[in-house]
Amino acid sequence: MAGVVDVDKIWKALGVWKPYQLSQLFYIYACTVPVAYPVLSWVFIGYTPPSQCKALSSNLSEYDIGLTGNVSDFRIEYGKCDLTIHSTNNTPDPYQDMKPRKFDCLNGYHFDHSEGETVTMEFGLICGKSGLGEFSTTMVLVGMCLGAAIFPSLSDRFGRKTVAVVTHVFMLAANLALAFMPNLASFATFRTIIGTLQQGLGLSTAIIHVEIFPMEWRGFLGFTGSVNWSLCVCSLALFGYLMRNLSWRYLQLALSLVSFHALFGPWILDESLRWLIANNKNTKAVRLIEKAARWNKKDPRKILSLLDPEKEEMLQLKDTEYKYETVESKAYVPTSGKDKQESVSEATITEKYSFLDILKNRVLLRNSLILWYTWAVNSGTYYGLFLTSSSLSFGNRYLNYFINGLVEIPAALAYFAVINRIGRKYTCVLFHGLAGVSLILSVALLAATKEDGDAAAIASTIFSYSGKLGISASFLTIFMYTPELYPTNLRNVGIGIASATGRIGGMMSPYSSVLVRIGKLYQMQYAIWAPGVLFGSCCLVAMVLMFFLPETGGYILPQTIEEMEKWTKEQSYFRPYKNKQQLVVDDEKRKTDE
Numbered sequence: 001m002a003g004v005v006d007v008d009k010i011w012k013a014l015g016v017w018k019p020y021q022l023s024q025l026f027y028i029y030a031c032t033v034p035v036a037y038p039v040l041s042w043v044f045i046g047y048t049p050p051s052q053c054k055a056l057s058s059n060l061s062e063y064d065i066g067l068t069g070n071v072s073d074f075r076i077e078y079g080k081c082d083l084t085i086h087s088t089n090n091t092p093d094p095y096q097d098m099k100p101r102k103f104d105c106l107n108g109y110h111f112d113h114s115e116g117e118t119v120t121m122e123f124g125l126i127c128g129k130s131g132l133g134e135f136s137t138t139m140v141l142v143g144m145c146l147g148a149a150i151f152p153s154l155s156d157r158f159g160r161k162t163v164a165v166v167t168h169v170f171m172l173a174a175n176l177a178l179a180f181m182p183n184l185a186s187f188a189t190f191r192t193i194i195g196t197l198q199q200g201l202g203l204s205t206a207i208i209h210v211e212i213f214p215m216e217w218r219g220f221l222g223f224t225g226s227v228n229w230s231l232c233v234c235s236l237a238l239f240g241y242l243m244r245n246l247s248w249r250y251l252q253l254a255l256s257l258v259s260f261h262a263l264f265g266p267w268i269l270d271e272s273l274r275w276l277i278a279n280n281k282n283t284k285a286v287r288l289i290e291k292a293a294r295w296n297k298k299d300p301r302k303i304l305s306l307l308d309p310e311k312e313e314m315l316q317l318k319d320t321e322y323k324y325e326t327v328e329s330k331a332y333v334p335t336s337g338k339d340k341q342e343s344v345s346e347a348t349i350t351e352k353y354s355f356l357d358i359l360k361n362r363v364l365l366r367n368s369l370i371l372w373y374t375w376a377v378n379s380g381t382y383y384g385l386f387l388t389s390s391s392l393s394f395g396n397r398y399l400n401y402f403i404n405g406l407v408e409i410p411a412a413l414a415y416f417a418v419i420n421r422i423g424r425k426y427t428c429v430l431f432h433g434l435a436g437v438s439l440i441l442s443v444a445l446l447a448a449t450k451e452d453g454d455a456a457a458i459a460s461t462i463f464s465y466s467g468k469l470g471i472s473a474s475f476l477t478i479f480m481y482t483p484e485l486y487p488t489n490l491r492n493v494g495i496g497i498a499s500a501t502g503r504i505g506g507m508m509s510p511y512s513s514v515l516v517r518i519g520k521l522y523q524m525q526y527a528i529w530a531p532g533v534l535f536g537s538c539c540l541v542a543m544v545l546m547f548f549l550p551e552t553g554g555y556i557l558p559q560t561i562e563e564m565e566k567w568t569k570e571q572s573y574f575r576p577y578k579n580k581q582q583l584v585v586d587d588e589k590r591k592t593d594e
Contacts, residue, residue, distance in 0.1 A: 032202075033232045035198055039137060134511055145500065152203060212272070233386075273285060357490065358494070364486070378475050381509075412476065423554070435469075471539065
């Protein structure tokens with residue numbers, strides 16, 4: 001194709017890790033903080049402290065329960081969700097021989113106020129209303145689904161910067177407004193809006209994140225993005241701990257103000273050079289290159305020559321990277337690394353595919369069903385472990401949440417250590433197995449150990465952290481693995497649908513904490529242990545299903561459905577990882593076949 005611009009050459013000429021790129025990178029990472037908070041903030045603003053029914057006032061006739069007389073004339077047992085009224089020797093004659101009567105908490109609830117007031121306390125979201133607060137967290141994920149459907153196309157049409165700046169400013173306003181919501185309905189509505197805007201900010205900055213560096217650095221950016229995400233998640237625990245004695249409204253205000261720099265975003269964040277060139281915004285592209293050259297102390301004339309001004313009207317992108325449309329909640333875009341570049345020309349691929357082609361083709365449908373299940377399990381387990389961190393057997397909720405976030409750093413290290421050594425499939429098998437076994441053991445230890453409870457609690461908590469490490473690393477792997485299992489013209493469709501199924505799993509995760517609370521309330525141990533057993537079992541099923549997927553590491557990726565079928569049939573489900581040396585052989589074979 002005439003007039004193709006290699007944007008990677010421009011970035012290399014400007015210098016890779018230079019002041020301009022670093023300034024943009026640091027600002028993008030600062031934007032990750034508000035992206036990380038919407039779902040996970042419920043751990044602190046929605047915490048449910050110990051509670052019981054509030055004591056009744058002196059005259060029972062006030063409550064319209066068919067009883068009269070003073071409270072002192074009866075014996076009243078106050079429970080967590082109900083109260084029981086018994087007769088005594090002082091009870092008036094009409095009620096002297098009455099059977100015990102049970103009522104809901106007639107005068108509301110008394111909460112442990114050793115720490116500040118939470119949403120659960122203010123809106124009374126316990127007992128019969130338990131789960132309504134978690135519903136607001138589910139609505140955040142519903143909003144994320146809406147945002148993922150709306151903003152990628154807007155980002156392609158109006159620019160990454162435009163979407164990032166606008167959604168960030170509105171997200172700041174919505175987060176500030178959330179702190180003043182008077183009731184649960186308005187609270188849940190604004191959380192839905194925040195979830196929608198979160199995707200606009202997260203996806204657009206994620207794209208800029210990888211588009212300001214050459215292809216060979218994308219794998220490393222995936223690692224730095226993982227570390228940054230982990231630190232952003234951990235910072236929420238610091239806010240929660242420092243403001244633990246204040247109302248949730250003050251905590252929400254503080255969390256909102258991490259987006260204060262959104263007001264300066266139009267002057268700090270630059271548009272993606274790739275987007276400018278692809279959309280023939282050549283004057284702006286020249287200005288951006290001149291600015292970057294000035295920051296990096298480079299001669300702009302040499303760099304601008306790479307644009308080939310004689311063919312300025314023909315400038316288009318060289319398509320050497322995958323476009324990941326939706327990224328669950330991470331603020332970075334995982335890429336396929338140095339060994340997965342795929343050259344695709346218009347002459348090579350002409351056939352267009354749709355979602356219906358996935359349903360029609362047996363191989364694609366089988367692979368897709370496995371991937372959809374795995375994404376749902378990963379998302380549900382990932383968020384579920386965060387949202388139930390306050391119920392771990394050892395430690396306090398701030399420390400447990402912090403460690404749950406911190407283990408994502410060793411998870412990223414483990415992922416990058418093995419992904420190109422044992423392949424995508426066996427990396428998934430390894431980390432799903434680690435997550436499944438660890439989570440089940442964390443429950444089994446508590447169930448089987450009657451003595452030395454502290455030691456069992458510590459061991460159980462450690463296994464829970466190991467499970468979180470496993471699911472975090474498997475999430476990184478599945479981000480990379482999924483698009484590689486589809487032919488070129490189905491790749492964006494494949495990752496988009498898989499991400500959507502992941503969000504469905506995430507929508508269910510808030511109710512795992514409800515199950516734990518019900519178990520504690522009614523002393524049902526199986527309900528307390530159920531989330532760990534459920535998450536662990538689902539991870540083990542995902543591990544087994546991974547064996548039925550083909551390996552993609554070290555292979556030239558299929559460009560058509562026919563290539564996909566042939567490529568899959570040539571593999572054994574349990575074949576060892578194919579090394580990179582065979583990559584060239586496969587490429588030569590494709591050329592021969594053509």
